[in-house]
Amino acid sequence: MRASELLLIAGTAVFALVLCVQSTDFQYFSRQGFGPGFVPMNFAILTLLLAGYLLIKARLKADGPFLPEKLGERLKAAAPALLAALLLFAGTALMAFGSVLAPLYAVMVVISLAFLGHGLVRALVLNAVTLAAIYAIFSLWLNIPVV
Amino acid sequence: MDALSNLMMGFGDILTPYNIAIIFAAGLIGTVVGALPGLGPSAGIALMLPLTFGMPEASGLCLLTGVYMGTMYGGRITSILINAPGDAPAIITALEGYPMMQQGRGAMALGISAFSSFIGGLFGLLVLIFAAPVIASYAIFLGPPEYFLLMATGLATVMLLAGDQIAKAFLVTCLGVLVSTFGSDYVSGQIRFAFMPELIEGIDFVAIIIGLYGLGEVFYNLEKRVKLNLGKPGFRMKEFIPGKAELGEAAAPTLRGSVLGTLIGIVPGAGATVATFLDYALEKRLSKKPETFGTGNIAGLAGPEATNNAAVPGSLIPLITLGIPGSGGTAIMLGALIMFGLRPGPLLMTTSGDIVWAMIAGLVLANLFLLASNVLLIPVFVNLLRAVQGNLANVVIALCVVGAFSLAYSPFNIWIMLIFGVLGYLMKKNDYPTGPFILAVVLAPLAENYFRQSIMLGQGSAGIFLDRPISLTILIVMVLIVVLSILSQIRKKRRMRRAAVDGE
Numbered sequence: 001m002r003a004s005e006l007l008l009i010a011g012t013a014v015f016a017l018v019l020c021v022q023s024t025d026f027q028y029f030s031r032q033g034f035g036p037g038f039v040p041m042n043f044a045i046l047t048l049l050l051a052g053y054l055l056i057k058a059r060l061k062a063d064g065p066f067l068p069e070k071l072g073e074r075l076k077a078a079a080p081a082l083l084a085a086l087l088l089f090a091g092t093a094l095m096a097f098g099s100v101l102a103p104l105y106a107v108m109v110v111i112s113l114a115f116l117g118h119g120l121v122r123a124l125v126l127n128a129v130t131l132a133a134i135y136a137i138f139s140l141w142l143n144i145p146v147v
Numbered sequence: 148m149d150a151l152s153n154l155m156m157g158f159g160d161i162l163t164p165y166n167i168a169i170i171f172a173a174g175l176i177g178t179v180v181g182a183l184p185g186l187g188p189s190a191g192i193a194l195m196l197p198l199t200f201g202m203p204e205a206s207g208l209c210l211l212t213g214v215y216m217g218t219m220y221g222g223r224i225t226s227i228l229i230n231a232p233g234d235a236p237a238i239i240t241a242l243e244g245y246p247m248m249q250q251g252r253g254a255m256a257l258g259i260s261a262f263s264s265f266i267g268g269l270f271g272l273l274v275l276i277f278a279a280p281v282i283a284s285y286a287i288f289l290g291p292p293e294y295f296l297l298m299a300t301g302l303a304t305v306m307l308l309a310g311d312q313i314a315k316a317f318l319v320t321c322l323g324v325l326v327s328t329f330g331s332d333y334v335s336g337q338i339r340f341a342f343m344p345e346l347i348e349g350i351d352f353v354a355i356i357i358g359l360y361g362l363g364e365v366f367y368n369l370e371k372r373v374k375l376n377l378g379k380p381g382f383r384m385k386e387f388i389p390g391k392a393e394l395g396e397a398a399a400p401t402l403r404g405s406v407l408g409t410l411i412g413i414v415p416g417a418g419a420t421v422a423t424f425l426d427y428a429l430e431k432r433l434s435k436k437p438e439t440f441g442t443g444n445i446a447g448l449a450g451p452e453a454t455n456n457a458a459v460p461g462s463l464i465p466l467i468t469l470g471i472p473g474s475g476g477t478a479i480m481l482g483a484l485i486m487f488g489l490r491p492g493p494l495l496m497t498t499s500g501d502i503v504w505a506m507i508a509g510l511v512l513a514n515l516f517l518l519a520s521n522v523l524l525i526p527v528f529v530n531l532l533r534a535v536q537g538n539l540a541n542v543v544i545a546l547c548v549v550g551a552f553s554l555a556y557s558p559f560n561i562w563i564m565l566i567f568g569v570l571g572y573l574m575k576k577n578d579y580p581t582g583p584f585i586l587a588v589v590l591a592p593l594a595e596n597y598f599r600q601s602i603m604l605g606q607g608s609a610g611i612f613l614d615r616p617i618s619l620t621i622l623i624v625m626v627l628i629v630v631l632s633i634l635s636q637i638r639k640k641r642r643m644r645r646a647a648v649d650g651e
Contacts, residue, residue: 005577008570012322019325022340026332033602036332036339039595040325047321054314081370081572088362088544088565095558104548108541115369116540126538127545134549137183142194144553 001058003074013051020044080115087111100146101131150277153500157508160501166206170509173210174517177217178524182224184357184550187234188459188476191218196483204487204502209509211483212463215476216268216510219419219456220517223260228253228532229543231361234353235589236419236458239427239451241360242582246443253532254387257525259445260452262389263401265518267453270405271412271460272511279464279496289414291604292612295597296621297414298590301421303628304428305583313636316583319574323587326350333592334599345559352588354551358564359581361547363571365540370576387525397449400430404453411454412461419458420589423451424582432631460510467495467503 019040027035075082087107094103105127112123138144161170173195180191191214199207222237227244240260247256302320309316329340330349341347367373389397404426411422430450431440440447465471466481470491484491489499496503535542551564574581605611612618 002577004573008573008577008579009318011573012318015322016325019328019340026337026339027335030335030599030603032607034599036335036337038599039591040328040339043321043324043328047318047325050314050318050321054318057314078370080372081366084366084369084540084544085565085569085572088548088568092548092558092561092565095561100549100552100558100561104545108545111369111541111544112538115372116538118538127541130535130538130542130545134545137179138549138553142180142186142553144549145556146549146552 001055003071004078005058009051009054013048016044016047016051020048084111084115098147101135105131153504154276154508154511156501157504157506158512160205160505161209161509161512166209166509167512169202169206169210170213170513171516171520173213174217174220174513175520177214177219178221178224178517178521180214181218181221181234182528183221184225184231184361184546186218186550186553187222187353188215188218189479190553191215192476192479192483196479196486199483199486204489204499205505205509207487208483208502208506209513211480212506212510213513213516215480216456216459216513217517218476219268219459220261220264220521222455223264223452224257224528225361225546227256227260228528229361229539229546230364231543231547232356235356235585236423236451236455238356238360238582238585239423240448240455242427242441243444243448243451245364246441247448250443252443254525254529255389255393256443256448257528258387258389258522259393259397259449261518261521261525262394263397263404263449263452264456264521265514266401267405267408267455267457268459268514268517269511270402270453271409271457272507272514274409275460275464275467275510276507279468288617290615291597291600292615292618293621294414295594295601296612296618296625297411297421298594298597300621300625300628301424301590302586302594303625304424305586309580309583312578312580315579319579319581319584320587323584324591326355327352327588327591328595333596334603345557349592350563351554351560352585353554354560354563355567355588356585357547357550358567359571359574359585361543362564362568363575363581365543365547366568366572367575369540370572387522387529393445396445400426400446400450401453403429403433404450404455405457408454408457409461412458413464419455419462422454422458424586426450426454428628432635463510466491470495 023037023040023044026037026040028037028041029035087110091103091107108127108130109123112118112127113120116123118126135146138146161167176195177191180186180194181188186194192211195210195214199210202210218234219236222232222234223240223244226232226237226241227248230241230245232238232241244253244256244260247253305316305320327349329346330338331347332339338347407426407429408419408422411425412419427440427447427450430444430446431437434440434444434446436444459476462477463480466477466484470481481491484495487502489495489502532539547564547568548561551560552558554560571581573579574584601611602609605614612622
């Protein structure tokens with residue numbers, strides 16, 4: 001099984017488990033029908049069952065080892081996507097200081113340099129032009145307060 | 148004939164240079180706003196509402212309905228070109244349009260979708276003009292059981308969207324339902340899973356769509372080091388005007404989509420999203436090559452596009468005749484009608500018929516303008532994409548981030564978009580279908596509410612779904628969809644087994 005699929009199924013299962021436990025705080029039945037706990041609890045249980053089924057199916061079908069091997073190589077292959085995601089998470093955290101466009105610009109420049117093969121000047125200019133166009137549309141024209 | 152003479156009267160009112168300019172501008176503005184991730188019809192109409200203050204009623208309403216129609220045209224542009232649907236009805240467009248773009252047929256996909264959108268919009272308008280009061284009178288017989296079954300029928304299309312991955316599709320559907328349970332429970336008023344204050348209103352599905360499709364695609368392409376090669380900017384008509392073969396392939400799906408879109412658009416609450424998913428499932432079911440769906444199938448693109456645009460006039464029918472808004476866009480339109488001093492409801496056509504007919508005439512004109520402008524703008528959009536293809540990943544990231552921010556002017560939706568971007572990347576990497584997930588996110592809250600309301604109406608008994616003739620009919624259709632899908636899967640597996648045996 002691929003590490004990414006294992007992560008997806010495990011993440012889904014944990015999410016479902018949390019909601020399943022939390023949904024016990026809500027009524028399952030109400031006076032004339034079902035309460036707010038009915039849908040989340042049933043679907044959380046169903047999600048857990050399906051996640052288990054997919055894991056067992058993958059285990060039975062697997063010709064080689066069930067757990068992913070050569071994790072280092074796989075991580076290296078997935079590095080551009082993972083790093084881009086991490087950069088965006090970090091950039092979004094920096095948006096708490098008040099600006100959306102400044103951290104976004106920094107992230108875009110790093111992505112340009114690291115993954116798109118742009119030179120420094122090209123990365124700086126291209127992304128500045130892109131953000132200027134977006135600022136003009138969203139902020140100046142549509143009055144959405146993006147700064 | 149009354150309808151025709153009323154329509155002519157409406158045209159008489161709006162055919163002034165001022166109104167024509169407003170309708171044309173509204174269509175263009177709507178196209179651009181609809182093309183921006185995060186901004187759909189509701190945002191488009193809401194943003195333009197202040198401009199209508201002080202305008203004559205007919206002109207103001209023409210502006211708003213023109214923007215509404217334009218956003219539906221515009222939604223398909225980013226769906227096809229960068230796989231970033233701006234709103235839920237444009238998701239299906241991305242499923243077929245984006246693969247066409249990857250094959251170098253993006254301009255053709257835009258051309259086909261523009262023509263299908265036009266036919267769909269025109270059909271919906273014809274129904275609006277000639278049959279609005281009659282159809283609307285039937286809509287009042289629909290109650291929670293019928294609405295629930297309609298939503299459930301939409302959800303049943305998961306079977307058709309799943310392909311060979313039924314278990315994976317069910318898992319992501321359940322995940323979608325769970326995601327949709329965050330926030331206020333409309334029946335009891337309780338707040339569910341509000342781990343932080345921003346979650347009290349639930350998770351905005353537009354942020355989910357932007358992340359899942361736009362950002363998920365960027366992450367995947369960065370990992371695979373995909374480099375687009377769309378060539379240099381050019382202006383060949385052949386690239387975007389569909390030929391006889393393409394139009395022939397798109398004709399029947401467009402007509403089917405137009406009928407379905409209008410009918411479902413009329414049902415308040417269902418709207419264009421359910422209609423496009425149902426139409427896509429229908430086209431896949433009717434296709435002789437269902438395996439080509441998801442790889443750039445023209446029928447799969449044309450049908451839902453027509454459906455999407457036919458649903459706009461369809462959704463105006465209950466608004467105008469009964470005062471019931473069927474979607475976010477029409478809810479804002481309802482506010483606009485009240486703002487202009489009109490009283491939406493059964494008497495609107497009698498008391499303010501001149502304004503309503505002027506608005507309908509404006510919609511006919513907007514639809515014509517939109518076809519012309521959208522076809523003429525295809526080279527602009529495609530060449531814009533060609534010009535930025537070297538930096539496309541960053542353009543999409545910037546549009547997604549700013550689009551998500553613009554939903555509530557806060558970074559919270561950017562976090563949501565990022566989380567679902569990672570989910571979209573993981574799903575794409577491991578062949579988990581995204582259609583069922585998003586369908587569940589959009590339809591599950593409505594389905595849950597209507598289901599629980601129905602059970603309350605039935606005083607705890609589920610027999611209410613069988614007692615009412617319309618709900619029984621919808622139930623039979625839903626069962627048919629599920630049974631036919633299972634049979635088709637069994638037949639397909641048998642065929643594959645036979646082929647494998649013959650091969651040996």
